[in-house]
Amino acid sequence: xxxxxxMKSVDFLAALASSAPAPGGGxxxxxxxxxxxxxxxxxxxxxxGKEKFAQQEPEVxxxxxxxxxxxxxxxxxxxxxxxxxxSFMACYKLPKATEAxxxxxxxxxxxxxxxxxxxxxxxxxxSYRALMLAERLxxxxxxxxxxxxxCSAILARAxxxxxxxxxxxxxxxxxxxxxxxxxxxELNNLLKNAEELEAGALALTDKVxx
Amino acid sequence: xxxxxxMKSVDFLAALASSAPAPGGGxxxxxxxxxxxxxxxxxxxxxxGKEKFAQQEPEVxxxxxxxxxxxxxxxxxxxxxxxxxxSFMACYKLPKATEAxxxxxxxxxxxxxxxxxxxxxxxxxxSYRALMLAERLxxxxxxxxxxxxxCSAILARAxxxxxxxxxxxxxxxxxxxxxxxxxxxELNNLLKNAEELEAGALALTDKVxx
Numbered sequence: 300x301x302x303x304x305x306m307k308s309v310d311f312l313a314a315l316a317s318s319a320p321a322p323g324g325g326x327x328x329x330x331x332x333x334x335x336x337x338x339x340x341x342x343x344x345x346x347x348g349k350e351k352f353a354q355q356e357p358e359v360x361x362x363x364x365x366x367x368x369x370x371x372x373x374x375x376x377x378x379x380x381x382x383x384x385x386s387f388m389a390c391y392k393l394p395k396a397t398e399a400x401x402x403x404x405x406x407x408x409x410x411x412x413x414x415x416x417x418x419x420x421x422x423x424x425x426s427y428r429a430l431m432l433a434e435r436l437x438x439x440x441x442x443x444x445x446x447x448x449x450c451s452a453i454l455a456r457a458x459x460x461x462x463x464x465x466x467x468x469x470x471x472x473x474x475x476x477x478x479x480x481x482x483x484x485e486l487n488n489l490l491k492n493a494e495e496l497e498a499g500a501l502a503l504t505d506k507v508x509x
Numbered sequence: 510x511x512x513x514x515x516m517k518s519v520d521f522l523a524a525l526a527s528s529a530p531a532p533g534g535g536x537x538x539x540x541x542x543x544x545x546x547x548x549x550x551x552x553x554x555x556x557x558g559k560e561k562f563a564q565q566e567p568e569v570x571x572x573x574x575x576x577x578x579x580x581x582x583x584x585x586x587x588x589x590x591x592x593x594x595x596s597f598m599a600c601y602k603l604p605k606a607t608e609a610x611x612x613x614x615x616x617x618x619x620x621x622x623x624x625x626x627x628x629x630x631x632x633x634x635x636s637y638r639a640l641m642l643a644e645r646l647x648x649x650x651x652x653x654x655x656x657x658x659x660c661s662a663i664l665a666r667a668x669x670x671x672x673x674x675x676x677x678x679x680x681x682x683x684x685x686x687x688x689x690x691x692x693x694x695e696l697n698n699l700l701k702n703a704e705e706l707e708a709g710a711l712a713l714t715d716k717v718x719x
Contacts, residue, residue: 308521309514309584312543316550316580323551324660327544331664333522334537340526341533370526374519446678450534450671454541457667461660467718468656508677 303381304374320388325380325419325465329373332426332458336370338451339432346441355439366432372425373458380418380465387411412472419465420482426462427489430455430496437500442507449504456497459489513591514584530598535590535629535675539583542636542668546580548661549642556651565649576642582635583668590628590675597621622682629675630692636672637699640665640706647710652717659714666707669699 303311303322311330315322343363346352352359390411393404433451440448463486470479513521513532521540525532553573556562562569600621603614643661650658673696680689 304519305517307515308518308540308543308587311518312547312580312584315544315547316554316577318551318554320555320654323654324548324657327548327657327660327664330518330544331541331667333518334525334540337522337525338534338537341528344526344528345530367526370522374522377518444530444533446674447534447537449674450537453667453670453674454537457541457663460663464656464659464663464714464718471718504674508674508681 303377321381321384322377323380323384323465324461325384325422326377328419328426328458328461328465329376329380329422331454331461332422332429333370333373333377335426335429335433335451335453335455335458336366336373338447338454339366339429339436340370342433342436342440342444342448342451345444345447346436346439349441352441358439359436362432362436365428369425369428369432373422373429376418376422376425380422383411383415383418387415408472409474412469413475413478416466416469416473416482419462419469420486423459423462423466423486423489426455426458427493430459430493434496434500437503445504445507449501452497452500456493459493463490513587531591531594532587533590533594534671535594535632536587538629538636538668538671538675539586539590539632541664541671542632542639543580543583543587545636545639545643545661545663545665545668546576546583548657548664549576549639549646550580552643552646552650552654552658552661555654555657556646556649559651562651568649569646572642572646575638579635579638579642583632583639586628586632586635590632593621593625593628597625618682619684622679623685623688626676626679626683626692629672629679630696633669633672633676633696633699636665636668637703640669640703644706644710647713655714655717659711662707662710666703669703673700 315327340363343359346359347356390407393407394400395404430452433448433455437445437448473479525537550573553569556569557566600617603617604610605614640662643658643665647655647658683689
């Protein structure tokens with residue numbers, strides 16, 4: 300398959316809609332996170348270079364660098380999610396005629412499930428970074444584009460929540476309780492903080508729009 | 510500008526990230542809604558044609574038709590949002606040397622603000638339709654892809670919430686209290702129902718993943 304993110308948006312969406320199991324929810328999550336990061340960059344770009352916001356410009360420039368990096372990571376994760384899903388599915392096609400083959404196949408599936416969990420986990424972490432950027436930009440960015448910052452926060456948290464479902468479905472197959480527990484604890488923490496960050500950003504936006 | 514949705518995803522995201530004010534939050538909302546609709550189609554396509562789900566197949570086929578239609582509408586709205594924003598900005602460049610010019614300019618801005626509110630309002634309505642589809646598919650679709658249905662629900666509600674901010678910022682400029690009141694009442698109703706639909710879909714998904 301050619302690179303998913305090099306496809307026209309209309310064609311990527313058609314691929315997502317098709318019965319091909321990848322791209323799926325993980326790719327959709329990464330793309331939503333990339334939309335959030337792009338909106339964070341936009342707020343930076345419409346803040347930098349304006350005399351009114353000169354005081355916060357050094358910080359906004361740093362936020363822009365990070366937003367660009369987060370967007371590129373999420374674009375790479377769209378590809379990774381499809382790749383890892385396809386390798387995961389390949390494990391199910393391993394031979395299972397003998398007992399030795401059966402146990403090798405099960406071990407391969409469990410190991411692939413961990414790899415398949417790691418990609419949406421990375422999507423969750425990157426989306427959380429996008430959310431932190433959005434929240435800060437709602438506070439210090441150009442208030443003329445505060446709703447774009449609010450949209451960035453909403454989409455970043457949505458991407459994180461979608462990614463969490465895609466991690467969780469893979470954890471069911473790892474059979475590694477310790478690993479699963481650590482990953483789920485990290486995600487629960489991100490989800491909890493994300494709720495607060497989004498609420499803060501939207502409360503400020505609502506106040507400005509009043 | 511060439512059609513935004515015909516651009517490569519990576520280039521659309523770069524355009525969103527740039528200092529060009531369109532595409533902005535409205536386009537991001539419509540694209541997130543299109544991701545949600547595409548995931549709803551995917552769940553349909555992985556349910557239809559499987560003997561196990563034969564009983565619900567007629568309904569799922571109808572849901573697929575609607576999901577395809579909603580995705581196409583949202584793709585068109587990505588373009589509309591940028592177009593209407595650009596016409597809106599053009600009003601600010603109208604002459605304002607005489608009193609007559611001044612009042613003609615203000616009338617043009619107010620009328621353009623209504624048009625600029627109508628597009629994200631349409632994005633909100635289409636995203637809500639995507640959410641209704643996602644919720645139903647979580648209930649009757651192939652449970653093997655229930656997390657894709659959950660992601661569809663999360664992204665659809667996020668798109669609706671983003672669209673609402675983009676309507677609201679334009680309502681501030683219409684100076685038409687009756688119009689604003691009607692639109693805001695409709696949106697508040699969609700937002701309230703959306704919260705319940707999403708919560709229902711995720712509660713069911715959580716139960717299946719347990």
